[in-house]
Amino acid sequence: AQTVTQSQPEMSVQEAETVTLSCTYDTSENNYYLFWYKQPPSRQMILVIRQEAYKQQNATENRFSVNFQKAAKSFSLKISDSQLGDTAMYFCAFMTRSDMRFGAGTRLTVKP
Amino acid sequence: DGGITQSPKYLFRKEGQNVTLSCEQNLNHDAMYWYRQDPGQGLRLIYYSQIVNDFQKGDIAEGYSVSREKKESFPLTVTSAQKNPTAFYLCASSDRHRLAGYNEQFFGPGTRLTVL
Numbered sequence: 307a308q309t310v311t312q313s314q315p316e317m318s319v320q321e322a323e324t325v326t327l328s329c330t331y332d333t334s335e336n337n338y339y340l341f342w343y344k345q346p347p348s349r350q351m352i353l354v355i356r357q358e359a360y361k362q363q364n365a366t367e368n369r370f371s372v373n374f375q376k377a378a379k380s381f382s383l384k385i386s387d388s389q390l391g392d393t394a395m396y397f398c399a400f401m402t403r404s405d406m407r408f409g410a411g412t413r414l415t416v417k418p
Numbered sequence: 419d420g421g422i423t424q425s426p427k428y429l430f431r432k433e434g435q436n437v438t439l440s441c442e443q444n445l446n447h448d449a450m451y452w453y454r455q456d457p458g459q460g461l462r463l464i465y466y467s468q469i470v471n472d473f474q475k476g477d478i479a480e481g482y483s484v485s486r487e488k489k490e491s492f493p494l495t496v497t498s499a500q501k502n503p504t505a506f507y508l509c510a511s512s513d514r515h516r517l518a519g520y521n522e523q524f525f526g527p528g529t530r531l532t533v534l
Binding site: 310350406408410 | 461
């Protein structure tokens with residue numbers, strides 16, 4: 307079975323600092339996509355960043371970037387210059403043609 | 419504006435009653451999904467539909483039913499057979515799965531169901 311593991315239930319970071327959230331996954335598929343979603347207190351799920359497994363280059367979206375290690379099945383999210391608005395639950399997700407899996411989430415708190 | 423709407427935002431149900439959660443999208447997406455979110459467990463897939471008049475069970479379909487009579491709508495019924503229905507329910511949609519490109523899911527605002 308395909309699984310997604312987020313080993314850090316909670317993390318905190320000081321405003322303006324950098325934080326990295328971990329995600330590992332397990333699959334036998336070769337074609338898949340990886341996502342990080344953010345869920346703020348409003349509970350609206352918001353896509354943060356996406357990565358196609360066939361692309362070696364790590365995706366970047368402004369202050370958000372990923373470290374995608376396909377052989378290690380690792381997909382970590384780095385948030386630079388953390389802002390108070392980044393406080394949220396962060397979910398790592400994995401998608402193939404027939405399946406979509408989410409991790410249990412990491413609760414990130416940005417402290418002023 | 420294009421998006422996904424879910425109603426109601428909060429729903430209360432007495433034990434033994436069926437209840438239907440609404441999900442509508444105007445993104446012209448073929449695929450729609452229902453997830454359940456419990457504390458500490460992330461999102462779990464209940465049902466999904468890749469095309470009108472067709473749907474498949476997810477990991478936790480027992481006690482739930484769905485229909486897909488229109489492309490825009492994918493209502494979820496929580497039946498009295500669902501033993502622990504109190505949870506937050508999220509609906510999502512995406513372009514139909516294809517080999518090339520990505521198929522990110524767009525989410526609605528969710529419905530909080532509480533069984534009294």
